[in-house]
Every structure is written in structure tokens, then in C-alpha cells.
Amino acid sequence: MTGTPTRPPSAAADPPKFRLGRYQDLALVPAIVVLLVVGALVSPVFPTTGNLVAVLQQQSELSLLVLGQALILIAGKMDLSLESTIGIAPALAIALVIPAASNGLGVELPAWTAIPVCLLVGAAIGGLNGFLVLKLGLSGFMVTLGMLTMLRGLQEALTKGQTLFDVPESFLYLGATTWLGLPAAVWVCVLLFAAGVFALTYLRQGRSLYAVGGNKEAARAAGIRVDRVVWAVLVIGGLLAAVAGILMTGRLGTVAVTQGSGMIFKVFAAAVIGGISLQGGRGTLFGALSGVLMLGLVENILRLLSVSGFYINASYGAVIILALVVTRFATGKVQE
Amino acid sequence: MTGTPTRPPSAAADPPKFRLGRYQDLALVPAIVVLLVVGALVSPVFPTTGNLVAVLQQQSELSLLVLGQALILIAGKMDLSLESTIGIAPALAIALVIPAASNGLGVELPAWTAIPVCLLVGAAIGGLNGFLVLKLGLSGFMVTLGMLTMLRGLQEALTKGQTLFDVPESFLYLGATTWLGLPAAVWVCVLLFAAGVFALTYLRQGRSLYAVGGNKEAARAAGIRVDRVVWAVLVIGGLLAAVAGILMTGRLGTVAVTQGSGMIFKVFAAAVIGGISLQGGRGTLFGALSGVLMLGLVENILRLLSVSGFYINASYGAVIILALVVTRFATGKVQE
Amino acid sequence: ATTGGASGVGPIGVDHPRADSDFWNSYIKYTPEKAKALGIDLMAPTNSQNKVENLVANAQSLQSQGAKAIVMAPQDTGAVASTLDRLEKAGIPVVTVDTRPDRGKAYMVVRADNKAYGEKACRFLGEKLGGKGKVVEFQGSLSSVNGRDRSEAFAQCMKANFPGITVFEEPTDWEGAKASAALQTRLNQHPDVNGIYMQAGGVFLAPTLQVLRQKDMLVPPTDPKHVFIVSNDGIPQELEAIRKGEIDATVSQPADLYAEWALFYAKAAIEGRTFKPGRTDHGSEIVDVGGGLLEDQLPAPLITRDNVDDKAFWGNQIGK
Amino acid sequence: MNAVEATGVTVRFGRTVALDDVRISVAEGDTHALVGRNGAGKSTLVSVLTGMRAPDAGSVRFSGVAAPGVADRAAWREKVACVYQKSTAVPELSVAENLFLNRQGPLVRWKALRRRAADLLEQYGVAVHPDARVADLTVEQRQLVEIARALSTGARLIILDEPTAQLDGPAIERLFDRMRALRAAGVSFLFISHHLQEVYEVCRTVTVYRDARHVLTAPVAGLARAELIEAMTGEAGGLDVPDGADRTRSAQPVLELAGLSGDAFTDVSLTVAAGEVVGLAGSASSGKHELAETVYGLRSPSAGSVSVGGARVRGGDVPAALRAGIGCVPRDRHHQGLVADLSIAENASMTVLSSFVRRSALRAAGRAAIADYDIKAAGPDQPVSDLSGGNQQKVVVARALAADPAVLVLINPTAGVDVKSKEALLGVVDAQARAGRAAVVVSDELDDLRVCDRVLVLFHGRVVAEFDRSWRDGELIAAIEGMS
Numbered sequence A, B: 001m002t003g004t005p006t007r008p009p010s011a012a013a014d015p016p017k018f019r020l021g022r023y024q025d026l027a028l029v030p031a032i033v034v035l036l037v038v039g040a041l042v043s044p045v046f047p048t049t050g051n052l053v054a055v056l057q058q059q060s061e062l063s064l065l066v067l068g069q070a071l072i073l074i075a076g077k078m079d080l081s082l083e084s085t086i087g088i089a090p091a092l093a094i095a096l097v098i099p100a101a102s103n104g105l106g107v108e109l110p111a112w113t114a115i116p117v118c119l120l121v122g123a124a125i126g127g128l129n130g131f132l133v134l135k136l137g138l139s140g141f142m143v144t145l146g147m148l149t150m151l152r153g154l155q156e157a158l159t160k161g162q163t164l165f166d167v168p169e170s171f172l173y174l175g176a177t178t179w180l181g182l183p184a185a186v187w188v189c190v191l192l193f194a195a196g197v198f199a200l201t202y203l204r205q206g207r208s209l210y211a212v213g214g215n216k217e218a219a220r221a222a223g224i225r226v227d228r229v230v231w232a233v234l235v236i237g238g239l240l241a242a243v244a245g246i247l248m249t250g251r252l253g254t255v256a257v258t259q260g261s262g263m264i265f266k267v268f269a270a271a272v273i274g275g276i277s278l279q280g281g282r283g284t285l286f287g288a289l290s291g292v293l294m295l296g297l298v299e300n301i302l303r304l305l306s307v308s309g310f311y312i313n314a315s316y317g318a319v320i321i322l323a324l325v326v327t328r329f330a331t332g333k334v335q336e
Numbered sequence C: 001a002t003t004g005g006a007s008g009v010g011p012i013g014v015d016h017p018r019a020d021s022d023f024w025n026s027y028i029k030y031t032p033e034k035a036k037a038l039g040i041d042l043m044a045p046t047n048s049q050n051k052v053e054n055l056v057a058n059a060q061s062l063q064s065q066g067a068k069a070i071v072m073a074p075q076d077t078g079a080v081a082s083t084l085d086r087l088e089k090a091g092i093p094v095v096t097v098d099t100r101p102d103r104g105k106a107y108m109v110v111r112a113d114n115k116a117y118g119e120k121a122c123r124f125l126g127e128k129l130g131g132k133g134k135v136v137e138f139q140g141s142l143s144s145v146n147g148r149d150r151s152e153a154f155a156q157c158m159k160a161n162f163p164g165i166t167v168f169e170e171p172t173d174w175e176g177a178k179a180s181a182a183l184q185t186r187l188n189q190h191p192d193v194n195g196i197y198m199q200a201g202g203v204f205l206a207p208t209l210q211v212l213r214q215k216d217m218l219v220p221p222t223d224p225k226h227v228f229i230v231s232n233d234g235i236p237q238e239l240e241a242i243r244k245g246e247i248d249a250t251v252s253q254p255a256d257l258y259a260e261w262a263l264f265y266a267k268a269a270i271e272g273r274t275f276k277p278g279r280t281d282h283g284s285e286i287v288d289v290g291g292g293l294l295e296d297q298l299p300a301p302l303i304t305r306d307n308v309d310d311k312a313f314w315g316n317q318i319g320k
Numbered sequence D: 001m002n003a004v005e006a007t008g009v010t011v012r013f014g015r016t017v018a019l020d021d022v023r024i025s026v027a028e029g030d031t032h033a034l035v036g037r038n039g040a041g042k043s044t045l046v047s048v049l050t051g052m053r054a055p056d057a058g059s060v061r062f063s064g065v066a067a068p069g070v071a072d073r074a075a076w077r078e079k080v081a082c083v084y085q086k087s088t089a090v091p092e093l094s095v096a097e098n099l100f101l102n103r104q105g106p107l108v109r110w111k112a113l114r115r116r117a118a119d120l121l122e123q124y125g126v127a128v129h130p131d132a133r134v135a136d137l138t139v140e141q142r143q144l145v146e147i148a149r150a151l152s153t154g155a156r157l158i159i160l161d162e163p164t165a166q167l168d169g170p171a172i173e174r175l176f177d178r179m180r181a182l183r184a185a186g187v188s189f190l191f192i193s194h195h196l197q198e199v200y201e202v203c204r205t206v207t208v209y210r211d212a213r214h215v216l217t218a219p220v221a222g223l224a225r226a227e228l229i230e231a232m233t234g235e236a237g238g239l240d241v242p243d244g245a246d247r248t249r250s251a252q253p254v255l256e257l258a259g260l261s262g263d264a265f266t267d268v269s270l271t272v273a274a275g276e277v278v279g280l281a282g283s284a285s286s287g288k289h290e291l292a293e294t295v296y297g298l299r300s301p302s303a304g305s306v307s308v309g310g311a312r313v314r315g316g317d318v319p320a321a322l323r324a325g326i327g328c329v330p331r332d333r334h335h336q337g338l339v340a341d342l343s344i345a346e347n348a349s350m351t352v353l354s355s356f357v358r359r360s361a362l363r364a365a366g367r368a369a370i371a372d373y374d375i376k377a378a379g380p381d382q383p384v385s386d387l388s389g390g391n392q393q394k395v396v397v398a399r400a401l402a403a404d405p406a407v408l409v410l411i412n413p414t415a416g417v418d419v420k421s422k423e424a425l426l427g428v429v430d431a432q433a434r435a436g437r438a439a440v441v442v443s444d445e446l447d448d449l450r451v452c453d454r455v456l457v458l459f460h461g462r463v464v465a466e467f468d469r470s471w472r473d474g475e476l477i478a479a480i481e482g483m484s
Ligand SMILES: Nc1ncnc2c1ncn2[C@@H]1O[C@H](COP(=O)(O)OP(=O)(O)OP(=O)(O)O)[C@@H](O)[C@H]1O
Pocket: D013, D014, D016, D017, D018, D036, D037, D038, D039, D040, D041, D042, D043, D044, D045, D085, D376, D377, D385, D386, D387, D388, D389, D390, D391, D416, D418
């Protein structure tokens, strides 16, 4: 092996045509623009501020679940139990606060504890999932599927199937107030998403999610404490679901036993449409958010069109597939 | 081969103590044995033939969906739409047969066509999924999620939300007959599972599922036509869901618009508990089948215990997690 | 988007609770007919697919499209409270069908008393069984008021009046497959089960008959081995089964009256009429269920072999 | 003082003992070679020395201080940097981020990061853009990125597990230059390679493991090559790679490429006769890999044709190539060579499964592969993911030869294979040729090219030189580097 090293051919050093991260972020933008135009054509009500704000508010809880799930997916796990956490976290917190006469547990903690307890419950569920997956080595999908059922069941057992009414003021405030013309819930989401985007872009801990989800061994070799990252992300997911639960409870004024049930499908749909990979290590929060917006717009338009109940599911499914096709050909990328 | 090939170190030539494949197969057996014992202690009815046969019959439709999903998962894909296929395939077939007065489509095909048409619809749905995923390059998870919604919606649109009561004799026959003391549905499952196990063990095409699911590129480089295998497996999945639809329709005597809805969670639960990997390339049909049995026994025992409606979900979830723990420590293997 | 002539009263918005149950589909079919008869300008109906989030969003959307009154059937009677508040603030009267909101203001509640369903079923079975025996009950989803009301009333009545009857409560979440499995198990455990109460005929009828058929237990009422079956709903298939002697009774939940009177009250609200508790001219009674909330309790007749051919039942009016 | 010292290290995988009470000590400032046959336990030791695996017994000390706990990854990373045998790059992330994985600083400054990455890549002569996705790189580029990352961490001890197996000559030379410079600055190295000449070139001390045991530690200078090989194999006698000079070849053409063009190469015409072995050499960007992959149908040609025995083979169609009698060892065993979860038997016979698979036949085929290719394994049912790197490579070769093909296309067939096994593998190629097969060997290793009857050199996608058997190292390398 002698001889002067030749300069490597320059072609390989050309900058890649686009920066993947940024490009993927925008993949859904064309589809969203199309939807906005279609919406405006379909109904004069659609482009009004009132309607669009309502869309945002209606999607706010979903968006927080998607935020949590996106973080978890990027780190290479999944958490199905989020859809139960959004119900049981506020239900338990409220049951601890209200008197037994209103279906409470009779503990009657002071009212101000409701929100902290709710967050605590969310975090604890995330922590428990983490324990089962990381310490006991159980399958994450299965554990959280079991949790999904069990937590929903606990909520039923806790409330004996009753809806909880005496929702503390703090919940109602968050659900009903507007700040600067936007519902408080929307602000909460915007702030949390902004924090998420910042963390995933500029913080080392945030970037480590991609490493952990993309190649666990490589992350470990690079000095990342993989288990700790996964655990943290599961706890954050639970926390965000609890926040979503607070917003939902505030918006609806009650906690039904079924609160959130069936949402997990939408959560995955929004995340995956938004470019988050189920295999881990790929996707951005901006993408996930646009997935949420897209689903919200589709629902809103179908609603304004007053599609008959018999056709609403068919249309919804068809539009999702259509959106996939549009995204596929707009980005030119085969989806995995 | 020139040179004397060195003998491998002698220890390595011993037959291995266990074969990994077989071992995994049996992972759930301890949990099932525990359940059988618990069941017998809990209720004198549990160990009767009548009860156990009923468990088998009740699980027959689920087991066929699991069979289909297991094949698809082993080949590295997933198909969520199976839970809609189990409804729409028989619904469409029956609607084509019965008169408009009984909520039919008014086409009134001869009654014997019902079963073939049903199978055809199932296969066509699988084929369509394959087309969208392989030819258009859409995300398999998303496409089948969209299909799940769309097909359920089509069934609603088709039947205007009505339950179809006029089920052809052929369906009812399969749902109600017993052959040699076992319900026909159970025989159908046993045969199809046996065929599946045979194919995955002894046929080249069957073995290739593992290669395709384990490493698509390596399979391609070994001369396996990856796309063709995946397509075939999706069509088979649709077909099996249609068969499950026939059995379910026969057993219940109607096709409700909601037939099968919510089953997909159980399908995944059974498959994953049974050792099928969501990442593809790993798992056996025997394992999947034991997953189905386990879920069936758990349900049966909870039912015999007459657990109150308020606690049934909580118990069910808790038992699933417990089963995971038992399996984890019985096999000593960390689950992925 | 309205369907009626602009001349009619309205526009009135209607939200349907779901599109996947036979009872509600009959109701959905009746709505436009009855609106036309009442001279109502009906907006295109929305459907909340059994989810309160959808109901909330639909109400918002109907409101922004200018509904003057809204008819809805909130399956989650708690979570509509904030929506009712909002509509009240916007001056839009609401008529609820089938369920009574736990909180919040409605102009009128139109429903049959679900507790009465459970009670009627209990009394019928109790008498037929002579106060002894074993009854399997397919409970609806316990997270729905109707399921809960029917279950509670049935249980209370049984305990109070027929202590000799053992009741097996089977949670089914309104799913036929769960009912079928539960019945199979229960019959294995207790082959002497001689009564069944199913809380929704549309869902449980066929699966139940199929299990009994398989077990050779589908015998005429004259046979001592006959299993007495009471259902709720009153769809045509149940009436047919009563005629054939496969089941014995059903409580007819009046889909036609639901549609008719809900729209009637919505129109009355726009016209500014008021109502007081007391008997009505259509065989029902308006009661004040508390806090000034009025409920028109429509009759829910028990259909048995004796009156099954009465043309007045809605189940006999629509072609099946 | 020793940079690292491990004593009494034992590691078991189930019944397999990967390391049996071994020791190693790397003196400060030393460049220490670790050699041994495939499966001797080298990579396992690396995982212990870098804290990726806790040993079943034994202890590790860095500069006399006990090693950190397994959970404290950051502490390990300060002590030692490593290029693992199996890639530890994150495919979805950019090159820049991979280079500075987990050391971007608490707040990532992207512009600065990209600049630092560009500097580093420049230093190591790696021709990739910092924003490129690692998944889009070739094996070689990825390996260079990993090397640059390890060498740039500032650790005082650097472990390189077969860093050169996928590199071409100039890249290896650049690596050695960097190593010498760092050694001058007092950095210690543990260097693993199956290329013994590299050991002699850069290392001062060598440790030999055999069958999971420590056999020898000695200064490189006093150790003859034959002694070293004897220590590795446990058998006396040197090695001779067959050069096939006495092979006769018929005039009958088997493989014919006519005006073949495709990804990264143009207009290549070539005829390989029965009994002939043709080598393809060239730098990483020469198009040699793409050419070989096109012949096997892994890529579609843009023009020209491939025929075997006079019959044209459909382009871009692996099953067609297989049917025509072409067998192939693909470039990257992890990517295209193996299904990691499947057993040795299954992988080795994947190209030749009959439509009815008899388990006993399958296992017999697996056992035969283990014996024929000298694979160190617990048995034919062992999943290939449990094998050492070199043994995995042998399974890939077994898979390529299983169908008894008329034409062999071998891309870096001996990558990561130990000297003794390399001799056996090249012996197989020689034997195949003697049996009237045709073979194309694509390799960066001169040893691999020595079995060839002629060697074609590609440069920027075109054949620029052809050598017959009598080539000398210097002239071949000059041609490869485009200086002929
Ligand atoms: N995860 C594992 N499970 C089971 N056995 C393993 C595993 N990893 C390694 N082994 C076994 O341990 C032994 C040592 O492997 P190791 O990778 O250390 O060898 P090596 O010296 O690095 O070989 P090579 O030169 O081929 O890279 C081999 O017999 C291998 O089969």
C-alpha cells in the first residue's frame, strides 16, 4: 500500500440535493393547502376564524397525544396506553377531590391538588410502563396494550361506569378560557410543541432520541444511557397524555368512562401520515403536527359537507388513502 | 476444497440441547397449563368437553385472523384491515344474494355464490392492499389503517347500517354443524392451521416468508421474489379473514355492521403474546395459535367467574400483563 | 345545506348518534319524513358515530351554519354539558332524544323510560317463570346510560319481586359475539337456564337464536324446555321471531315517535311555545325531572304474542 | 503503566465460551495487535473493554483505575473510543451528527457542527458531505466515518476492530498515517486485523487468542510470520495461498459481458472462459462493485448484455441469474448477505431450497457448510446473528456456492476472514475453477487477486488496464489509483 493518496473523486462530496429533515417536514404542506382550498370552496363557513379556531381546539388533545407518541416512536418504542391515560389520569385526580356523593372516592383532597395529581398519575403510568418494559424485559407493544385495557377497566371500576361531573375550576378554566383570542388549550399545545421541536432540534438529549431509535447499540456505544432515555420519554408521554386529559375534561366539563377511547388509532394515523416511522429513529414533530392538522381539516370538511352518517367512515378512509397517495407523489418517496 | 478442512472444535458438533425454533414454540405452554389448572379449580364446568369445545369455537374466527396476520407479520408487513374484511366480505356476498326487501342490493345472485363471492372479496381486498403498498409504494400500516376505516364505512353504506338477517344456508351450516363431535368451524381452523404450519415448515415458499421478513435485501439477493411473496401473503390474509367472516356469520346468524370491529387489537395481542415479532421474520404459527388459546382461556375463566362488568376490563388487562411476566420468566428471554 | 323548503320553520339541525344500529337507522329513516309532515326546514343531519368529541364538533358546526334549534341524542349524557351551555348562551334550544343530559339545559327531553324497559322485562320473565329459575341478561355497555338504566332496573325488580330467580349478568358492550360466547358458556355451566333478557334485539337476537338452535333448545313456548326470551327495541325481526314463537316479548322503543316528537318540540321551541308537566294528547306524560328540565316520556309498549300484529307498532310499519 | 489491562476475563454465550480466562494489557503509547482465527473471541473482548458487555468473570482497569460500571456509558466513553466490527452508525442521521453523536454539546449549534464535521472529513480524506444521510453511504464510506469519529474523540485509548476489512489501499494508508501521528501524541491503540502485514506495519506488540484462550503476547519485531500463524492456528507450517498457476483453462467462454453499462460503469466487455478466474480491481468509486452486482442481477444494466454459456441472462433479475448458473457473494453481508435471525443451515441453502424442504436435509446441508468452510459454530441450527464476523462471511460464501454455479461472482469474499480460512476459501475458488467453472473476483486485497488468471483494473467506470498473472504489487496499485 504505497503511493500518494489520490484525492477522492469530488462527486461524492457534493452536498445532498436537499436536507432530508427539512424536506420531510414539509411533505404534508401541499396536502394541507389543497384541503384549505377545498374547504373554502365547499363551505363559506370553513374559512371563518371561528371555524378554524374550533378545528384547532378540537384537535388540541389529539395533538398532545401525538406529540407524546411521536417522541416515543422516534425513540423506537410505542405506547398504546396513552388513550387510557387521557381518561384515567383526570378521572382519578377528580375522584380524589370530589365528595363521595358525586361519585368521588371520598378522600376529598383539596381542589388545587387536582391538576398536580392528574399530572402525577400520567407520569406514574409512563414510569410503570417503563419499568415493565425495561426492567422486566417485557414486550413494549404488549405491555402497553395490556395497560390500555387495564387502565380503562380501572377507570370503570373506580367510577362504577359513571361520568364524573364535579370538575374542579382549574380544569374548566383551561378548557374554556381564551387568551389573546385563542383558546387556552391551543396555546398549551403550541407551547408544548414548540418546546418539543426545540428539544429535538437543539438539545443533545433531544437528538439522542433519534440515535436511540435509529440504532440502539450505536447509541449505547456513543455513551447514551439508552434505558434512561426510553424511560424518560415514556414518562413524558404519560405526562402529555395527562395534560391532554386535563384539556379534554375542561372542554367537555366532565370525565366520561370512555374518555379518549378509540383515539389511539387516530394518534398513530396522524403520526405516521406526518412522517414518523414506526421503526423508530425517523420523523419530526412538525411533520406529526401537520398530520394532526390534516386529519382535523378532513374531519371538519366532511362535517361541513354534512356527509351522511352512512358514508362518513368510507369517505374518511378514502381521504386518508388519497392523502397518502398525494404525499407519496409530492415527495417522490416510497413510504416504508 | 483444497487443503484438509479443519474439523470444527468438537464441542460444537454436539447436537444443541434445544432448538431455538421449537423452544419458542412452547413458550406459552406453561402459561396455558397454569390457566387450565386455575380454570379447573375455579369452576367444575371448566374442564368439561362442552366448555372447552365452546372455547375453541368462540376462538375459531379470531384464530383465522391471527393465522393471516401472523403470516403477514412474519413476512414483515402488517394488515390492520383484516378486522373490516371479516365484516364486509360476508356482508357484500350476502347483500348480493338476498332480495332488496331484506336490505340486499337487489342483484339476487344465486344462493350458492355467496361463499365463493365472499372469498373473492377477501382476496380482492388483500390484493388491493398489495397493490397500494407494493406498486404505489404507500406505507403498509397507513394503507391498511385507511382500508380498515373505509371498508367499515363501505359496509355501512352498503347496508345502510342495517344488520343483515337473511343469511344463506351455506353460512349457517358452517356456523352450526358439528363433525365428529367438534364444530365445523373448529375443523376448518385446525385444517387451515395445519396447512399453514406445513407450508411454513416444509415448503420453500413458506420458508421464504422468514427470509423476506428478516432481511428483504438478503432475500432478494438470494433470488426470492420479495414483492410476489408479500403480495401473496396479503391475499392469503384477506382470504383467511373472509373465511373467518363466513364462520362468524354462521355462528351469529347475522352480519352486523360492526362485525369484527375492535378485533384487530386482539389479533395483535394473540400474535405477539404467541411470539410473532412485529419487526418481521420471527415467530411460529404454533406460537400464534397458543396465543389465541391463551386469550380464549382467560376470557372463559373470567366469564365463568362471573366477573362484574365493571371489573372485567381491568382483570383482562391485568391477566395479559401477568401472562407476559410468566412467559418472560418461563423462557428467560427478554421480549422485544 | 338544507333539504326542506326555505319556507318551513327552521333551519333545524339534527345530529344522529350512530349509523351502525338497527334501531337508530330506523330513527334516521323517520326524521326526514316527519320533518316534512311538520313543515320543518331540516338541515342535512350530522352523525357523531357514538363519540362525544364528534357530537361536540357537530354541534359547533351546526351552530356556525345557522341552526335555530338542534335535536340530538347524546349517548354520553355527561360530556354534553358544556356543549349545552354553549348552545344555551347562543340562544339555540336543544331537544334531546333517547337520553337525558345529566347537566345543562335542554328545551325538552324526548325518550321512553329505559328503567321501564328493564322493569317490564323483569316482570314478564318473572311471571312466565313463576318466580323460579335462571335468567341470563345481556347487559348493554355499562358506560351508556341506557345500558345502565336497563341493568339497574332489571336487577332491582328481580331482587324485590322474584328472589327465586338467579340472574347472570353478562357484560357485552353491545356486541353480539360477546353475548354469543357468554350464553354458550352459561348454558354449559347451567343447562337449566330458562330465561334470557337481551337489552338490544338488533344486536343480540340472531346470535342468541343461533346458540339455542345449536343446543337444540329452540322449542315452542308450549314445551317445558322452552327458554323465555324478552328483548328491547321492537325491530321487525323481533316481531317476526315473536310470531314464530322463538322469543316471547319485546319492549318497543318507538323510533317513529322519537323522530316525530323531537322535531315537534324543536319546532315549538322556535315558535316560542312552552309546555307544562302533565299528560299529553299523544298518550304520554311530560314530567319535570328536576331543575325545570321537562321530559316527555313516550309510551314503550310491551309486545307479546297477543298483540304482535298491532299495526300501531313501528316495527310493523316499515318494511323490514 | 498500562492504558488498559484486563485479567481473567471470561464470557459465555449459553454453552459457547467466547472468552476463557484471558488477559490483555496495552501499554501506554503502544500500538498493540490482537489476532486470532474467526471466532477466537476478539470482538467479544472488545465489547468487554468498551463496557458494552459485562464479563462473566474478570476485571478491566484503565491506567490502573477500575473500570466504570456498565450503566455509566459516559465514563466509558471518556476512557476508550472504538470502531466496532459491526457498524455503530445511526443510519437515519447525517454524517455530521454521527461524527459528533452525543458530543454535540448541550445545545446543538448546527452550523458549527457542520463546519467541524467538514474539517474532520477533510482531514481523513473522506469524500462525503456532512449533510449526507449515513444510510446512503457505501460500506466503505461508512467505515471511514466511524474511524474518523473514533480517532477524533480525544480518548487516550482507541480500539479498532478490523477497521481495514472494507477499505481500499489509499484509505488504509491514510488511516495508518493518522494512527502514527496519534501514537506520537501518546495515544494507545488496540488493533485487530486479519491482514498480518498490517500488524507488522503498524504494531509494536501482538497478542494471539486461540479458541477463546490467550496463547501468546510478544513484540512484533522478533516474531516471524510463520510463528505468528502457528500461534493462531495451533498447527505448524506456513500458509500458501493457491495461485493457480498450474490451472489449465479451456477456450470455451462461459460468462460474456457485451458492452455492459450501468450504475457507475460504462461499456464493459469481458469474456471469462471455463476454468478461468478474473479479478476486478479499482478504487471505491471505480464502479467494480456495481459491475459485479449488475452481472448478478442486483442492479439493472442500462445497456449491453450478460450471457452465460451463450444464453442471454435477463438483466436486473436475480432469480434469472441464479437459474443461468451465476452465484454471488454480495458486498455487505449485513445488508444483502444474511438473514440474521435464521440459522446457518437456512442461510446457507437459501438459494437452493427445493420446493419441499426436508428438515434433515436442511440440517445436513448446514453441517456440510460448517465443515467445508470451517465455520466455528455450535451447530447448523444456530442463528447467524450469534456468529463472529468472519464466520458470518463464510456462511455467505457457502450460500453463493450452494447451487454449484457455473459462474461465481465474488465481491470481497474474504472480508474479515482469518488467514487460515482465507486460504481455504481461495482454495475453494481455485478448485471450482479447476472443475471448469468461471469466476470473477472483485477485491481490494492483493491476496484475493493472486488466484486470478488475469486482473482488470477499472477507473471511473471504465476498464483501463489488464494484467496477466505476472503482475507486481506496485504496478497494479498504480493502475488502481489511476496513475498508470
Ligand atoms: N451474541 C452471541 N450469541 C452467541 N454466541 C456468540 C455471540 N456473539 C459471539 N458469539 C460466539 O462467541 C465466539 C467469539 O466471537 P467473536 O465475535 O468474539 O470472535 P472474533 O474473534 O471477533 O472473530 P472474527 O475474527 O470472525 O470477527 C464465537 O464462537 C461466536 O459464535
